[in-house]
Amino acid sequence: SYDLTQPPSVSVSPGQTASITCSGDKLGDKYVCWYQQKPGQSPVLVIYQNNKWPSGVPERFYGSNSGNTATLTISGTQSMDEADYYCQTWDSNTVVFGGGTKLTVL
């Protein structure tokens, strides 16, 4: 089965840039999505097809994907960005999620 690896946690100061990585074999050959999930809420799509923004998502959320690593970058991080973030791709007709990264803004 295909695995996606994320760091369990990332910390950032308000106004600074946060980067969350997602690693998988030849991940750059696949499309990657990123979801934000806050406690008690459903996941919210913040990036799709590696670097596209859904309607309503601010452009300070930026996605990239190359080689074996996809990265979600959040510039000018705000307290409202504190959440769990999951990367996701498709492999052999299955949906694969990364283990999730807890972003703490402090």
Add this chain to the structure above:
Amino acid sequence: QVQLQESGPGLVKPSGTLSLTCGVSGGSIRSTFWWSWVRLPPGKGLEWIGEISHNGKTNYNPSLKSRVTILLDKSKNQFSLELSSVTAADTAIYYCARDSRELLGPWGQGTLVTVSS
């Protein structure tokens, strides 16, 4: 605007079968999408359970495949999940979502299912 809504029992006994339904409104389940089930166990990450296509083809998470059945009900514009032989490890918030193979969304609000006697 398409909306999804999960429904079903919030409590299931160990060794029993978990059964949930996802109602689709604002769009047809016959449209060319995949319809997925995802769960969030307490303290853990998102886990994809499986999916069904508009024409009934299914794909399942290999780790759950032996216990999972996903069905389509075109007459009611809904799809369902059955998970057999449940244990406490199946306690989770269960979500349904539409998969366009570009993204998963929209998502339902989720429903908590607890496995306990």
